[in-house]
Amino acid sequence: MVSKPDFNTLVEAHSGEIFAYLWRMMGETVDAEDCLQETFLRAFRGYARLVSGSNYRAWLYKIATNVARTQFTRRKRETMRRVEIDPAHLQSGDSLLDELDRREMLSAVMEAVEGLPYKQRASFMMRKYQGLGYDVIASVLGGTEDAARANVYQALKKLRAQFVAATEGSREEP
Structure with a gap:
């Protein structure tokens, strides 16, 4: 039987992709960071109940999805993106x-x-x-x-x- 990885290992292995998912869902870096923090807080609270051999990635995505849904429901606002243009980032030509x-x-x-x-x-x-x-x-x-x-x-x-x-x-x- 496969043992559960420790919680820090899960965070390190999946935080980047969960953040990218939340950023795409939320549209704002600050909102995605807040959701990521809440996701891992909820995951930490539920970690003891997680069964060894579970699909840890899917479990984290489910938590992240629920956190994002809660955030959308609570805020109920349109997010306007202001993109700053940095001339250094313009491609040549x-x-x-x-x-x-x-x-x-x-x-x-x-x-x-x-x-x-x-x-x-x-x-x-x-x-x-x-x-x-x-x-x-x-x-x-x-x-x-x-x-x-x-x-x-x-x-x-x-x-x-x-x-x-x-x-x-x-x-x-x-």
């Missing part, structure tokens, strides 16, 4: 307008993802950005693998529809 266009597109994508229903957004983030399998997503969100697949599919369908509509709308403008 790129103009400031090209960089602003890229930033605007990234902001539009992030805003569209934030507008998805919670389970679709979480499923999409875990699959496309974190590379998690449908089995893990199902475990985290408390559903089936088919439901996880459906959530990712529906998220992609809605995002495509939004961007097709936006692209068609921009072609009609003079």
